[in-house]
Amino acid sequence: MSGHDEVREIIAGALAADDGPVLFLTGAGISAESGIPTFRGPEGYWRVGSRNYHPQELATFASFREMPAEVWSWYLYRRAVCRAAEPNAGHRALVALEQTLDGAGEGERFRLVTQNVDGLHQRAGSRRTWAIHGNIDEMRPVAERHGTPARRAPIPARFDDWRKGQRLTPAELDTLRVEGKAARPHVLWFDESYDEPNFHFESARRAAQRASMLVVVGTSGATNLPMQIALLVARRGRPAIVIDPAPNPFSEITTQTGHGAFLRGTAGEHVPWVCDEIATALLPADRRER
Ligand code: OAD
Numbered sequence: 048m049s050g051h052d053e054v055r056e057i058i059a060g061a062l063a064a065d066d067g068p069v070l071f072l073t074g075a076g077i078s079a080e081s082g083i084p085t086f087r088g089p090e091g092y093w094r095v096g097s098r099n100y101h102p103q104e105l106a107t108f109a110s111f112r113e114m115p116a117e118v119w120s121w122y123l124y125r126r127a128v129c130r131a132a133e134p135n136a137g138h139r140a141l142v143a144l145e146q147t148l149d150g151a152g153e154g155e156r157f158r159l160v161t162q163n164v165d166g167l168h169q170r171a172g173s174r175r176t177w178a179i180h181g182n183i184d185e186m187r188p189v190a191e192r193h194g195t196p197a198r199r200a201p202i203p204a205r206f207d208d209w210r211k212g213q214r215l216t217p218a219e220l221d222t223l224r225v226e227g228k229a230a231r232p233h234v235l236w237f238d239e240s241y242d243e244p245n246f247h248f249e250s251a252r253r254a255a256q257r258a259s260m261l262v263v264v265g266t267s268g269a270t271n272l273p274m275q276i277a278l279l280v281a282r283r284g285r286p287a288i289v290i291d292p293a294p295n296p297f298s299e300i301t302t303q304t305g306h307g308a309f310l311r312g313t314a315g316e317h318v319p320w321v322c323d324e325i326a327t328a329l330l331p332a333d334r335r336e337r
Contacts, residue, residue, distance in 0.1 A: 054308055055324050057286045061260035062328045068158040069325055070258035070280070071141060072273055076265015076291060077314040078165050081132040087267055107238045111189075111231055116215040119223060122232040123202070123209035126183045129164075130207060134171035137264065137314030142172040144322040151334040156259075160251050162266060162273060164234050177247035179272055185233035187245075188225050196244040199233050200225045241272055248272060255279035260307075261287040262321060264314050268296030281306060290317045 062069070075085035086102060100121075104110065111118040145157045159176040161168050164183040168176050187197035203222070223230045235241065241248035255261070255276040268274055274296065280287060281300050286307035289298040298309035310317045326335055 050308070050310060051320065051324075054288060054310070054321060055328075057288065057308055058260065058321075058324050058328045061286050062325070064285075065259055066156070067257040067259040067285075068156050068254060069260055069262065069329075070254050070276070071157075071159045071262045071264065072266065072276055073141075073159065073161045073163060073168070073264045074266025074273070075163060077137045077161075077318070078132065078135075078163055078167050079265065080135045080137065080313060080315045081165075081167055083129060083132050083165055083167075085265075085267075087269065103237055106234070107236045109238055111236070115231075116217065116220045119220060119232070120209070120213060120215045122183060122234070123206050123215070124211050124213065126202060127207065127209040129166060129183055132165065132167060134167045135315060137318040138167050138171035138173070140319040140322040141168065144326055145173060145175055147326050147335060148329065151330050153329060156329060158254050158258075160247070160254070160273075160276065162270060177251055179235070179241065179246045179248070179251055180270075181232070181234040181246065183232065183234060186223060186225060186230040187233045188228040189231045190228060193240070194242045194244065197233060198225055200230070202232075246272075251276060252279060256283070258283075258285060260285055262290070262325075263287055263297040264290045264318055266291075266295070266297070288321055290314060290321070 079085050105118055105121050141159060148154050148157045154175065157175050159168060159173055161176060161178055162180045164181050166182055166184050184202060185199045186202055187199045191197050235246055243249045251272060252275060256279055258280050261277060261280040266273055277287060277297050277300055281304050284306055287297060287301050288307055289301055289309045291298065292311060292313055301307035301309055
């Protein structure tokens with residue numbers, strides 16, 4: 048049986064079994080073909096003085112407290128890289144599926160959870176989306192208490208074309224404020240925890256507990272909530288379709304449980320046809336027009 052036939056059978060079985068949402072979980076890999084370096088890939092480091100920092104060292108509240116201008120400079124550079132990138136076929140296929148289902152009154156059967164802060168899903172047109180690690184285009188007050196809804200604001204356009212190595216001056220740092228209060232990037236840091244108001248923690252877990260199936264695209268499984276999502280779906284015996292050029296903990300779960308399939312390859316190769324198969328399984332031909 049070909050990969051397509053096997054996946055077609057898995058999807059048909061999953062969607063016939065119950066009416067929960069098809070839950071998509073994406074990571075940096077879905078944006079790789081847009082030219083945005085993945086998080087743990089060879090995308091290098093950020094130099095501060097004579098020292099090289101890796102993302103995991105800089106993306107922390109502790110580093111921000113110690114050197115706010117340096118951490119802001121790094122985020123402004125990464126934001127410029129994200130703004131220069133365009134959504135790719137993987138992002139667009141998810142939008143087409145969401146819109147087809149919405150058009151047929153079945154929008155509730157689509158939900159996207161993304162770890163990406165690059166904003167490409169949103170720019171492509173995805174709406175039923177929870178960004179569980181925040182958004183690099185936004186900032187919020189530093190002093191905000193964990194678990195309270197953040198007063199977010201867009202990062203001002205004067206910072207749009209930030210270059211690698213460009214440093215924020217103290218005067219520029221002082222202008223990064225929300226409602227007069229010193230601000231920080233609205234991104235979840237390694238030494239911080241998820242919450243519901245800002246990172247949809249409970250909502251994402253509830254969606255996993257209702258999902259008919261899970262589609263995982265381009266994530267290495269190094270983070271907590273995404274792994275909880277995959278395990279919640281697997282424990283209910285629901286299948287996962289895992290798309291990645293390399294095996295990862297998510298593909299390992301499908302191998303161990305026998306529920307689902309691992310499609311070795313890129314998002315661009317597999318997301319479009321998997322989305323088409325889901326639309327076909329959910330909607331009879333006459334309801335697929337949108
Ligand atoms: P990683 O860099 O850890 O993993 C990227 C995944 O994408 C790997 O499994 C790659 O094999 C895969 N990949 C690479 N190119 C791909 C392509 N063209 N198509 C599909 N997959 C491809 O990035 P994430 O797993 O997203 O969190 O990292 C998760 C989180 O770790 C990030 O959101 C960040 C970090 O902590 C925060 O910033 C809070």
